[in-house]
Amino acid sequence: MAHSTPSLRRHSTLLVGLAYAAFISLGLPDGLTGVAWPSVRAEFGLSLDALGALVTSGTIGYLISSFSSGRVLTKIGVGWLLVLSCLATAVSLLGYGYAPTWIFMASLGILAGLGAGAIDAGLNTYAADNFNPRTLNWLHASFGLGAASGPVIMSSIISANQSWRVGYVVVGIAQLLLASAFAITRKQWQTQHSEAAVEPVASATMLQTLGLPATWLSILLFFLYTGLEFCAGQWLYTLLTTSRGMPPGIAGVWVSVYWGSLTVGRLLSGVIVGRISVLSLLRLSMLAAIIGVVLFWLNVAPWLTLIGIALLGLALAPMFPSFIALTPARMGPSHSANTIGFQIAAATLGGASITSSFGLLADGLGLEMLGTYLFVVALAMALIFEGLNRLKPAE
Incomplete structure (x- = not known):
C-alpha cells in the first residue's frame, strides 16, 4: 500500500471540522425541498408530479459528477474540487431563491446535482485515504444532522410568514461561506493528501x-x-x-x-x-x-x-x-x-x-x-x- 497510517494521525483539526461542515451542508438541501414544495407548487401553479423534473435534473447532475470525480481529482486535486463543487451548490440554491420561472428552477437542479455529487465523491475519497473508520462514520452521521436540519430551517421561515425563497437564500449563503473556507484551505487539502503517499502512484484510467x-x-x-x-x-x-x-x-x-x-x-x-x-x-x-x-x-x-x-x-x-x-x-x-x-x-x-x-x-x-x-x-x-x-x- 502507498498510504501510511501516520498520516491518519496528522490530519488537521481544521480540515476535519470543515469536512463535518461539508457533510452537514450536503444534507441540508435534501430537507429543504420537501417542506418548500407546497409553497413552490402554489406560486408557480404546478401539478403534484412536477417535482419529478427537479429530482430528475438533480439526479442527472449528481450521476455525471460522481461518476467522473476520480478523473477530475487527478486533474485539479481535492482542494479545488471542493471549492468549485461547493460554489456550484451555492449558486444553484441562490438561483432557486430568485428563480423567475419553474423551468429555470428545475434546470438549476443539474447544477445542484453536479455540485452535490462532486462534494460527496470528493470528500469520501479524501476521507477514505486520510481519516479512520470512526471519523468516517461520524462524518456520515453529520449528513443526517444536515438532512434533519433542512426541514426545521424551511418550516421556521415559512411559519414566520416569509417566502420559501428565503430558506434557499439562507442556505445558499452558508454554502458560499463554506466555499470560501475551502478556497482558503485548498492547499492544505492538497498537502494533506500528498503527505499520505510514500511514493507517487499514477492514477488508473x-x-x-x-x-x-x-x-x-x-x-x-x-x-x-x-x-x-x-x-x-x-x-x-x-x-x-x-x-x-x-x-x-x-x-x-x-x-x-x-x-x-x-x-x-x-x-x-x-x-x-x-x-x-x-x-x-x-x-x-x-x-x-x-x-x-x-x-x-x-x-x-x-x-x-x-x-x-x-x-x-x-x-x-x-x-x-x-x-x-x-x-x-x-x-x-x-x-x-x-x-x-x-x-x-x-x-x-x-x-x-x-x-x-x-x-x-x-x-x-x-x-x-x-x-x-x-x-x-x-x-x-x-x-x-x-x-x-x-x-x-x-x-
Whole structure:
C-alpha cells in the first residue's frame, strides 16, 4: 500500500471540522425541498408530479459528477474540487431563491446535482485515504444532522410568514461561506493528501478501473445498499398505514425512528469500530439487517414489527461509511478515487431504481410484498459483500 497510517494521525483539526461542515451542508438541501414544495407548487401553479423534473435534473447532475470525480481529482486535486463543487451548490440554491420561472428552477437542479455529487465523491475519497473508520462514520452521521436540519430551517421561515425563497437564500449563503473556507484551505487539502503517499502512484484510467471484477462488485454492493435503505424509508409509512391499519401519527413516528436510527447508529459505530474490526462490524450489521427485515415482514405482532424497523435502521447505519473506508485497501491507490466515484453514482441509481421498482411490484402484488422484496435485496447485498472480500486486493 502507498498510504501510511501516520498520516491518519496528522490530519488537521481544521480540515476535519470543515469536512463535518461539508457533510452537514450536503444534507441540508435534501430537507429543504420537501417542506418548500407546497409553497413552490402554489406560486408557480404546478401539478403534484412536477417535482419529478427537479429530482430528475438533480439526479442527472449528481450521476455525471460522481461518476467522473476520480478523473477530475487527478486533474485539479481535492482542494479545488471542493471549492468549485461547493460554489456550484451555492449558486444553484441562490438561483432557486430568485428563480423567475419553474423551468429555470428545475434546470438549476443539474447544477445542484453536479455540485452535490462532486462534494460527496470528493470528500469520501479524501476521507477514505486520510481519516479512520470512526471519523468516517461520524462524518456520515453529520449528513443526517444536515438532512434533519433542512426541514426545521424551511418550516421556521415559512411559519414566520416569509417566502420559501428565503430558506434557499439562507442556505445558499452558508454554502458560499463554506466555499470560501475551502478556497482558503485548498492547499492544505492538497498537502494533506500528498503527505499520505510514500511514493507517487499514477492514477488508473476509468476504463482500467472498470476492467477489475472488484469494481463491479463494489458498484453492485452500493447499488443494493442504498436501494435497501431508501426503499425501506420511502415505503414503510405506506405499508404501515394502508396495509396494516396503523394510525398515521404512530406510523410517522416509527418511520422517523428508522431514519433517526441511521444517524444514532453511525454515532455508535464510530465508537464500536475502535473495538472490533470493520469487517466484523459489517458482517454483524448485515445479519442484523436481515433479522430486522424478517421481523416486520412476518408481522407476527406490532411490537416485533416496530423492533424490526428500528433494528434495520441501526444495522444499516455503519454500512455506507465502512464500505467507503475499506475501498482504498481493496482497490489500491491507483484505483481508489475512480472506484469511490463509481460507488457514489451506483448508490444514487440504486436508491432511485430499487425504490421505484417496488412501486410497480406493489401495484400488481400488494404492499405486503415489501418484506419479501427487502429480504431478497438484503440477502443479495450480504452475498455480494462476501464475494468481494474473497477477491485479491487490487495493486
